[in-house]
Amino acid sequence: PGHARRVARALVERFPGREIFCFDRLDETHPRSRPPADHLYLGEFTKAEILIQGLEALPSASLKESNAIFICRYNTRFELYEKKGDLDLSYQLSLELKKEFPVYSKRLSEQYTAHLLYYAFRSCFYVREFKDAQTWLNLILKTGSYAKQEVVAIARISEMILHYERQNFDSIEQLVGSAERLFEKNQGLYKFEQVMIAFFRQHG
Numbered sequence: 001p002g003h004a005r006r007v008a009r010a011l012v013e014r015f016p017g018r019e020i021f022c023f024d025r026l027d028e029t030h031p032r033s034r035p036p037a038d039h040l041y042l043g044e045f046t047k048a049e050i051l052i053q054g055l056e057a058l059p060s061a062s063l064k065e066s067n068a069i070f071i072c073r074y075n076t077r078f079e080l081y082e083k084k085g086d087l088d089l090s091y092q093l094s095l096e097l098k099k100e101f102p103v104y105s106k107r108l109s110e111q112y113t114a115h116l117l118y119y120a121f122r123s124c125f126y127v128r129e130f131k132d133a134q135t136w137l138n139l140i141l142k143t144g145s146y147a148k149q150e151v152v153a154i155a156r157i158s159e160m161i162l163h164y165e166r167q168n169f170d171s172i173e174q175l176v177g178s179a180e181r182l183f184e185k186n187q188g189l190y191k192f193e194q195v196m197i198a199f200f201r202q203h204g
Helices: 002-014 036-041 045-057 063-084 087-104 110-126 130-146 149-165 169-186 191-203
Strands: none
Touching: 036 045, 036 063, 045 063, 063 087, 063 110, 087 110, 087 130, 110 130, 110 149, 130 149, 149 169, 149 191, 169 191
């Protein structure tokens, strides 16, 4: 996205010589920069941790920089903990996010926060903290059309999985109907969604 690149360039210019990158992909205009996500994909977790710590130490002189650092810090930490299997640390990170998010949610568009909220949902779900997991899902679903549709779609599927795990079978039939209408309205049903809808119709 153009906005992401502009913010990334501003950060690189503000902190020259620092191998810190604020977004998930390499910026071709700064080939020397190496984002934490690049190391994560290569399984270089120690290097990724060093870059994330450097990112967290950056001072921010503007709201734009603060917002960029916030998004990158949580996205990359969640991904680092998931890839390492540190599920308890991932859950603790979701608790930290819970304290900070109310402030940043007023400053950031849902299109930037939806993936972050889904990371938080997963971190709670993996350790069976289902009440917290539902809270994060509710925040995603509340954003409606403002969030990216693929995130809303997977959140709908995840909500059915969550209720199934909690044995709230009475709720699943209603959720299935609601999700099916949403999918057909927005994009039609992909194969994965068809399979999941069929499963929950049978087992709900």
